Amino acid sequence: MGGTVDPTVLNIVVFVLAVFVGYHVIWNVTPALHTPLMSVTNAISSVIIVGAILAAAPMETDFGTVLGLVAVGLAAVNVAGGFMVTQRMLDMFRKKQK
Amino acid sequence: MSANQLTLWYLAASVLFILALKGLSSPTTARRGNLFGMIGMGIAVLVTLAVVARGNVAGILLAMVIGGAVGAFVARRVEMTQMPELVAAMHSLVGMAAVLIAVAAVNNPGAFGVADPLPMGNKLELFIGTFVGAITFSGSVIAFGKLAGLGKTFRLFSSAPIVFPGQHWVNLAIGLVMIGFGVAFFLSPDENWTAFIMMTGLAFMLGVLIIIPIGGADMPVVISMLNSYSGWAAAGIGFSLNNSMLIVAGSLVGSSGAILSYIMCRAMNRSFISVILGGFGAAEGSAAGAAGEKTVKSGSAEDASFLMQNAESVVIVPGYGLAVARAQHAVKEMAQMLREKGINVRFAIHPVAGRMPGHMNVLLAEAEVPYEQVFEMEDINGEMGTTDVVLVLGANDVVNPLAYEKGSPIYGMPIIDVHKARTILVNKRSMAAGYAGLDNPLFYMDRTMMVFGDAKKVVEDIVKSLH
Numbered sequence: 024m025g026g027t028v029d030p031t032v033l034n035i036v037v038f039v040l041a042v043f044v045g046y047h048v049i050w051n052v053t054p055a056l057h058t059p060l061m062s063v064t065n066a067i068s069s070v071i072i073v074g075a076i077l078a079a080a081p082m083e084t085d086f087g088t089v090l091g092l093v094a095v096g097l098a099a100v101n102v103a104g105g106f107m108v109t110q111r112m113l114d115m116f117r118k119k120q121k
Numbered sequence: 122m123s124a125n126q127l128t129l130w131y132l133a134a135s136v137l138f139i140l141a142l143k144g145l146s147s148p149t150t151a152r153r154g155n156l157f158g159m160i161g162m163g164i165a166v167l168v169t170l171a172v173v174a175r176g177n178v179a180g181i182l183l184a185m186v187i188g189g190a191v192g193a194f195v196a197r198r199v200e201m202t203q204m205p206e207l208v209a210a211m212h213s214l215v216g217m218a219a220v221l222i223a224v225a226a227v228n229n230p231g232a233f234g235v236a237d238p239l240p241m242g243n244k245l246e247l248f249i250g251t252f253v254g255a256i257t258f259s260g261s262v263i264a265f266g267k268l269a270g271l272g273k274t275f276r277l278f279s280s281a282p283i284v285f286p287g288q289h290w291v292n293l294a295i296g297l298v299m300i301g302f303g304v305a306f307f308l309s310p311d312e313n314w315t316a317f318i319m320m321t322g323l324a325f326m327l328g329v330l331i332i333i334p335i336g337g338a339d340m341p342v343v344i345s346m347l348n349s350y351s352g353w354a355a356a357g358i359g360f361s362l363n364n365s366m367l368i369v370a371g372s373l374v375g376s377s378g379a380i381l382s383y384i385m386c387r388a389m390n391r392s393f394i395s396v397i398l399g400g401f402g403a404a405e406g407s408a409a410g411a412a413g414e415k416t417v418k419s420g421s422a423e424d425a426s427f428l429m430q431n432a433e434s435v436v437i438v439p440g441y442g443l444a445v446a447r448a449q450h451a452v453k454e455m456a457q458m459l460r461e462k463g464i465n466v467r468f469a470i471h472p473v474a475g476r477m478p479g480h481m482n483v484l485l486a487e488a489e490v491p492y493e494q495v496f497e498m499e500d501i502n503g504e505m506g507t508t509d510v511v512l513v514l515g516a517n518d519v520v521n522p523l524a525y526e527k528g529s530p531i532y533g534m535p536i537i538d539v540h541k542a543r544t545i546l547v548n549k550r551s552m553a554a555g556y557a558g559l560d561n562p563l564f565y566m567d568r569t570m571m572v573f574g575d576a577k578k579v580v581e582d583i584v585k586s587l588h
Contacts, residue, residue: 029242030363031242031246031360033365034359034360034363034365034368037365037368037369038356038360038368038372041135041368041369041372041373042372042375042376044139044369044373045142045372045373045374045375045376045377046376046380048139048142048143048373049142049373049376049377049380049381050380051143051146052142052145052146052377053145053146053147053148054384054470054472054478054479054482054497055148055470055479055482055486055492055495055497056145056148056151056479056482057381057384057477057478057479057482058204058208058477058478058479058480058482058483059145059151059155059479059483060142060145060377060381060478060479061208061344061345061348061377061378061381061477061478061479062204062207062208062211063141063142063145063154063155063158064142064348064352064373064374064377064378065208065211065212065215065348065351065374066158066162067138067141067142067158067161067162067370067373067374068215068351068352068354068355068370068371068374069162069211069214069215069218069355070134070138070161070162070165070355070366070367070370071215071218071219071222071354071355071358071359071367071371072165072166072169072185072218073165073166073169073364073366073367074222074226074233074358074359074362074364074367075218075221075222076166076169076170076173076181077169077172077173077232077233077234077362078221078222078225078226078229078232078233079176079177079180079181079184079225080173080176080177080178080181080232081176081177081229081232082175082176082177084177085228085229086228087224087225087228087229087232088177088180088225088232090221090222090224090225090228091221091222091225091232092180092181092184093184093221094217094218094221094222094225095181095184095185095188096184096185096187096188097188097214097217097218097221098188098214098215098218099184099185099186099187099188099189099192100188100189100191100192100195100211100214101192101211101214101215101218102162102166102188102189102192103188103189103190103191103192103193103196104191104192104193104195104196104207104211105192105196105211106155106158106159106162107192107193107196107197108195108196108199108204108207109155109158110152110155111196111197112201112204112483112486112487113148113151113152113155114152115201115483115486115487115489116148116151116486116492117148117152
């Protein structure tokens with residue numbers, strides 16, 4: 024045993040722990056909020072926008088950067104749309120003071 | 122910014138995403154949770170922009186502004202009844218973005234700080250991210266079409282299952298060939314574009330083929346499953362870019378969708394496999410055909426209103442028919458008027474009512490029904506026996522007592538026990554069988570009165586006669 028840990032192994036560590044966290048957190052979500060859960064998870068998975076940004080970044084425009092820009096646009100639709108529609112729904116669930 | 126700093130910022134964003142989901146455990150903390158999610162996303166985007174500060178930031182910002190404006194516009198305009206379509210459309214965007222990023226990564230791994238040519242491990246992960254993304258995209262497009270009712274314009278969008286002989290074998294064959302190309306891509310020493318393109322194309326095709334046999338009422342499972350896939354696609358991309366935040370976010374979403382699929386399947390007492398293989402409800406009419414001789418009692422909205430006014434407790438069971446008729450506001454008005462007369466009005470929601478998890482809850486919340494009056498199936502079933510009047514609005518299979526009869530196709534499915542109530546009012550458009558293609562003995566009970574018509578029209582008529 025020795026040497027450095029391969030990044031893929033570290034990725035697997037992160038992955039497995041995150042699945043565990045996800046499992047426990049999601050079971051606690053109240054069924055009434057399952058629709059907002061779907062829209063917010065949509066927004067969260069759109070964090071792949073960071074990958075799109077990296078793809079779009081190089082100054083010399085080529086096939087890859089164009090795809091990257093398109094991906095940035097698509098993910099941005101979801102980021103903005105996902106969080107905003109979630110907010111809209113959650114505002115409806117606010118307790119009515121009457 | 123050093124790679125270490127960047128990773129720590131990404132860690133902060135990951136924690137905020139977890140808090141966003143944690144907030145959804147109660148309506149009171151959910152809005153704060155959503156704010157955490159937005160902050161997390163803001164951090165993720167800003168630090169990434171800082172990393173590429175010397176690149177084409179102007180172009181990226183422009184793309185973000187355009188995309189963001191479209192998203193904001195849709196989020197403001199969309200009607201709550203259209204939420205399932207919106208969610209399906211958003212899944213497809215995540216899937217497509219994942220595919221585009223993967224193609225860009227094969228094209229120029231250097232941009233991502235990944236070695237060029239791509240190491241084998243990264244290729245494997247890219248392969249997984251790409252095909253899951255591609256299936257998510259095309260599958261979600263089909264799901265969107267089915268949910269938006271575009272079946273008339275394009276047959277693949279038909280909400281009835283599309284089945285053909287040997288379907289599963291065809292899918293299996295395509296899946297295997299796709300994996301074969303993936304392996305070829307993975308084993309090639311350089312960028313094997315042919316294999317990559319073939320694999321991606323087949324994955325797009327497979328996405329279409331696995332969703333078309335699944336019928337309308339199984340959509341809650343499909344949409345949850347695609348939700349899960351979109352997460353795994355993001356996690357796959359995270360693996361290939363060695364980005365722990367993407368892996369965390371993707372895994373959270375992936376497990377969320379998987380758990381929702383499980384909850385939906387359990388609520389229908391069907392295995393995930395049986396839903397995915399599809400074809401359910403395709404054999405329509407076989408069971409419903411025998412209904413001929415039995416008689417139903419039917420009444421008017423005024424009769425229904427009379428019965429409810431003289432009750433002490435009323436339970437309303439909404440279903441997909443309520444969403445189709447957009448009757449949620451009328452229902453709220455009715456419930457409020459009954460409450461003003463001192464009647465205990467509550468709502469009972471079956472987990473698969475509607476076309477996506479939690480669909481009915483959102484519609485009722487939109488109509489400003491306080492969530493304290495809205496109950497989940499298992500919380501209210503025990504009180505059904507002492508309920509005076511139950512009003513079923515556009516639901517069928519989820520209140521079908523055949524679920525208690527051994528040998529029936531829905532045997533064992535948890536239902537809302539409306540048949541135990543003293544009087545049952547059922548609103549439906551016609552006597553047509555529900556999604557399961559089954560007749561519903563509830564309709565022929567002595568204590569049941571059918572009120573035919575569009576849910577919104579009927580409820581509005583009830584409201585009129587309550588005045």
